[in-house]
Amino acid sequence: xxxxxxxLSLDVPEPDPSEGREERDCIASTLAGDTAAYGQLxxxxxxxxxNFIYQMTRQRQDAEDLAQQxxxxxxxxxxxxxxxxxxxNWLLTIARHTTLNHFRDxxxxxxxxxxxxxSDPSPARAAELRETESGIWERARARLSAREFEVMWLRFAxxxxxxxxxxxxxxxETHVKVLVFRARRALAQEGIA
Amino acid sequence: xxxxxxxxxxxxxxxARALAGSDATHGMADAHFATCSDCQQYFSGLDRLAxxxxxAARVAQxxxxxxxxxxxxxxxxQKQPERRVRxxxxxxxxxxxxxxxxxxxxxxxxxxxxxxxNRTIPQGSSATVGVEVAQAxxxxxxxxxxxxxxxxxxxxxxxIDSMSADARSAVDFLALNFLPDxxxxxxxxxxxxxxx
Numbered sequence: 001x002x003x004x005x006x007x008l009s010l011d012v013p014e015p016d017p018s019e020g021r022e023e024r025d026c027i028a029s030t031l032a033g034d035t036a037a038y039g040q041l042x043x044x045x046x047x048x049x050x051n052f053i054y055q056m057t058r059q060r061q062d063a064e065d066l067a068q069q070x071x072x073x074x075x076x077x078x079x080x081x082x083x084x085x086x087x088x089n090w091l092l093t094i095a096r097h098t099t100l101n102h103f104r105d106x107x108x109x110x111x112x113x114x115x116x117x118x119s120d121p122s123p124a125r126a127a128e129l130r131e132t133e134s135g136i137w138e139r140a141r142a143r144l145s146a147r148e149f150e151v152m153w154l155r156f157a158x159x160x161x162x163x164x165x166x167x168x169x170x171x172x173e174t175h176v177k178v179l180v181f182r183a184r185r186a187l188a189q190e191g192i193a
Numbered sequence: 194x195x196x197x198x199x200x201x202x203x204x205x206x207x208x209a210r211a212l213a214g215s216d217a218t219h220g221m222a223d224a225h226f227a228t229c230s231d232c233q234q235y236f237s238g239l240d241r242l243a244x245x246x247x248x249a250a251r252v253a254q255x256x257x258x259x260x261x262x263x264x265x266x267x268x269x270x271q272k273q274p275e276r277r278v279r280x281x282x283x284x285x286x287x288x289x290x291x292x293x294x295x296x297x298x299x300x301x302x303x304x305x306x307x308x309x310x311n312r313t314i315p316q317g318s319s320a321t322v323g324v325e326v327a328q329a330x331x332x333x334x335x336x337x338x339x340x341x342x343x344x345x346x347x348x349x350x351x352x353i354d355s356m357s358a359d360a361r362s363a364v365d366f367l368a369l370n371f372l373p374d375x376x377x378x379x380x381x382x383x384x385x386x387x388x389x
Contacts, residue, residue, distance in 0.1 A: 046257040051254055068264060075269055140246075158250075180211070184242060
């Protein structure tokens with residue numbers, strides 16, 4: 001039984017602090033006034049930040065604008081970054097707040113349409129989406145609430161720990177576990193799992 | 194997944210395991226999971242879901258827009274001069290406000306001080322007080338002639354009196370020229386000594 005349960009462990013280990021040396025160097029250089037070092041930080045994390053926002057907005061242009069706002073806010077507040085946390089977690093926190101503010105000003109989650117480039121896919125593309133694994137997230141998005149979806153994305157796509165996920169979304173770890181439990185159950189009921 | 198609704202004990206233990214974490218061990222739960230085929234199927238399904246979600250996320254990754262980092266840096270460069278201009282405008286406004294405040298203080302403080310002196314020294318007694326002060330200074334021993342002269346001249350008091358007179362003249366001038374005609378004569382009756 002133990003052998004059966006062990007692979008189910010979803011708690012992602014905390015990152016090795018030595019892995020972020022380059023990141024810390026870039027942060028120190030940026031704080032010293034080296035803008036090029038900040039460009040390096042942007043290149044390191046732009047893909048994850050952009051994808052997280054894109055999953056929330058489903059609009060490529062909005063995601064790009066919000067990602068840019070995220071990095072500008074991060075630059076202005078870089079002196080307050082917690083060196084004990086990976087920078088990406090802090091960036092995702094800013095990205096989430098920026099995106100939620102965007103939702104407050106525009107549409108609610110449930111009213112959002114897919115990006116025009118994705119909303120009317122060609123038959124081949126539609127078949128591909130159905131077949132490929134990326135379709136799982138599309139179906140998860142249709143089935144889950146916004147909060148459940150973002151928690152699931154952070155836990156499984158970003159592979160963050162429960163603790164880091166809780167910090168980013170501003171919930172307790174227990175709340176995150178409950179959301180994950182419910183979301184997985186809902187996905188199982190949909191036949192996704 | 195089992196299409197049938199799971200038993201009560203299965204649901205409770207699965208929920209407890211989800212909250213406690215998959216690494217947590219509990220004798221009763223472990224014993225149940227070891228023997229319950231439904232729960233084993235459930236957990237293997239969850240394991241597969243987690244694996245599929247991770248794989249799907251990699252497939253679903255959108256490439257970051259080309260030149261994104263350059264645009265961020267350009268936006269930062271654009272906004273920095275704006276901030277400097279705003280700071281310079283703010284400092285100019287702050288200096289202007291400070292200047293006005295200093296001017297007001299220069300006018301108001303001597304007026305208040307003079308009014309206080311006038312209240313404490315009755316009219317007509319200033320000559321008596323001056324004599325008393327002069328006598329007191331004369332009675333002080335060990336004063337050099339220069340110190341004695343400086344004390345008797347009271348330059349600070351003279352300066353205050355001068356500023357007070359100037360301010361009072363200014364106020365009288367303003368009252369005479371800008372107060373409405375129905376204003377009390379006490380406010381307008383004085384003849385301006387400056388600018389009139």
